[in-house]
Amino acid sequence: MATALMNHAEIETDDLHRLVDPARGIVNSRVFNDPEIYQRELTQIFMKTWTYVGHVAQIPNAGDYVTAFIGEDGVIVSRGRGGDINVLLNSCRHRGLAVCSSDRGNARLFRCPYHGWTYGRDGALLGVPKMQEAYHNELDKASHGLVRVPRVEIYRGFIFANWDYGAVSLEDYLGRDMLWYLDIPMVGALGNLVPIGPVMKFRMKANWKLASENFAGDDYHVLSTHGSAFRIGFLPDYDQLADYTANFDHGHGMGDIPKPGRAIENDRGMAQMFGPDAATYVEAFNARVREHLSERQADVHGIGEGNIFPNLSWIKFGCFHAFGLLQWLPKGPDEVEVWQTTFFDSGAPQSVKDYARSQMSQENAAAGIFGQDDGENFERISEVLRGAVCGKQDLHYAMGLGHEDEVKVEGLPGRLGPHYTEANHRNFYRYWLQLMTGREG
Ligand code: FES
Numbered sequence: 001m002a003t004a005l006m007n008h009a010e011i012e013t014d015d016l017h018r019l020v021d022p023a024r025g026i027v028n029s030r031v032f033n034d035p036e037i038y039q040r041e042l043t044q045i046f047m048k049t050w051t052y053v054g055h056v057a058q059i060p061n062a063g064d065y066v067t068a069f070i071g072e073d074g075v076i077v078s079r080g081r082g083g084d085i086n087v088l089l090n091s092c093r094h095r096g097l098a099v100c101s102s103d104r105g106n107a108r109l110f111r112c113p114y115h116g117w118t119y120g121r122d123g124a125l126l127g128v129p130k131m132q133e134a135y136h137n138e139l140d141k142a143s144h145g146l147v148r149v150p151r152v153e154i155y156r157g158f159i160f161a162n163w164d165y166g167a168v169s170l171e172d173y174l175g176r177d178m179l180w181y182l183d184i185p186m187v188g189a190l191g192n193l194v195p196i197g198p199v200m201k202f203r204m205k206a207n208w209k210l211a212s213e214n215f216a217g218d219d220y221h222v223l224s225t226h227g228s229a230f231r232i233g234f235l236p237d238y239d240q241l242a243d244y245t246a247n248f249d250h251g252h253g254m255g256d257i258p259k260p261g262r263a264i265e266n267d268r269g270m271a272q273m274f275g276p277d278a279a280t281y282v283e284a285f286n287a288r289v290r291e292h293l294s295e296r297q298a299d300v301h302g303i304g305e306g307n308i309f310p311n312l313s314w315i316k317f318g319c320f321h322a323f324g325l326l327q328w329l330p331k332g333p334d335e336v337e338v339w340q341t342t343f344f345d346s347g348a349p350q351s352v353k354d355y356a357r358s359q360m361s362q363e364n365a366a367a368g369i370f371g372q373d374d375g376e377n378f379e380r381i382s383e384v385l386r387g388a389v390c391g392k393q394d395l396h397y398a399m400g401l402g403h404e405d406e407v408k409v410e411g412l413p414g415r416l417g418p419h420y421t422e423a424n425h426r427n428f429y430r431y432w433l434q435l436m437t438g439r440e441g
């Protein structure tokens with residue numbers, strides 16, 4: 001194993017190509033535990049891609065703000081007086097302290113607790129205590145505002161930011177093919193997709209990529225990891241729920257895409273448990289998709305789960321499932337902070353909203369059955385990979401290698417794959433490698 005012989009000098013591009021070889025289906029364990037690789041990810045991955053930082057419904061009024069992270073850099077997402085949205089580095093220009101320490105709120109100003117420099121909603125440095133006595137009035141306030149993240153774009157209410165001036169637009173980054181699927185719950189909603197309550201936050205001692213690659217299309221783990229949930233009847237048999245996977249440019253992937261017609265049929269069955277309101281809702285949702293998008297999108301109806309590269313996953317099965325966003329915020333090579341935001345359709349009947357809320361907390365939340373199943377695997381992998389031998393071994397990512405083009409379904413975009421494949425993982429690491437090395441993989 002050549003990779004085991006590498007020393008700990010700064011990681012070179014050629015080393016990365018040896019560690020990650022999507023063409024052969026190999027990813028070396030060092031990718032999940034090496035501090036140098038992790039540091040490089042913070043600049044090469046997180047400063048070059050679009051990061052979700054919040055939703056417009058969380059900051060409807062002037063002065064509203066939420067805090068978020070791009071990689072490990074904290075940011076404030078604040079609504080200005082004119083309705084503009086500012087994404088500002090949450091770090092005082094004096095000694096670097098975070099100027100805002102709450103998750104969300106409404107503020108006219110952000111005042112640094114250390115020496116009291118005060119910044120406006122747009123980040124401008126407005127106040128400096130003892131300007132005359134301490135700085136002889138010579139401090140140039142205009143050049144000491146909070147640093148702004150230069151690119152901010154919104155897709156259907158979801159706010160993303162990017163440090164890279166030269167990056168492609170958010171819409172091009174997400175890509176028409178993946179948006180074809182994501183638009184279904186966003187356009188089908190009878191009201192707006194609105195966040196239910198605050199963001200739920202918890203930590204796992206695991207590398208962030210283990211979670212991202214899982215949501216990008218690891219349908220293979222479900223039978224084993226979540227087998228008990230299906231055996232006790234928590235959900236119907238898994239093989240009936242999902243038919244296809246799909247991957248897209250820029251490392252994005254989706255698992256659990258149902259065969260057209262299946263999700264609506266499933267929802268009609270579910271609606272019988274809830275009564276006529278729910279049945280009407282399912283049909284109205286589907287009709288909206290048919291009217292505003294396409295017949296084929298209405299046939300797909302529910303989109304399963306996926307990952308927007310690098311670290312934003314979603315989960316959304318049919319009308320009775322909330323739209324759950326999971327951000328895997330990196331906190332070192334072996335720690336991740338999970339931010340889970342649950343959205344529901346404000347136009348859904350109350351019974352559907354209530355069910356969606358409880359379903360989400362029972363499934364993928366900190367105490368949810370799937371969240372715990374997955375979290376334990378991710379944490380234990382990261383623990384095992386601290387070993388001197390385990391931490392340098394090549395791992396097998398070759399499932400379905402050479403069979404990538406065999407699934408084609410009329411009208412479904414993306415590079416489709418079968419239920420069980422690791423094509424989406426290879427697609428994730430192909431883009432990861434491209435960004436990490438700065439050249440085509
Ligand atoms: S660190 Fe913020 S005012 Fe000094």
Ligand SMILES: [Fe+2]
Pocket residue numbers: 214221222225226370374
């Ligand atoms: Fe899982």
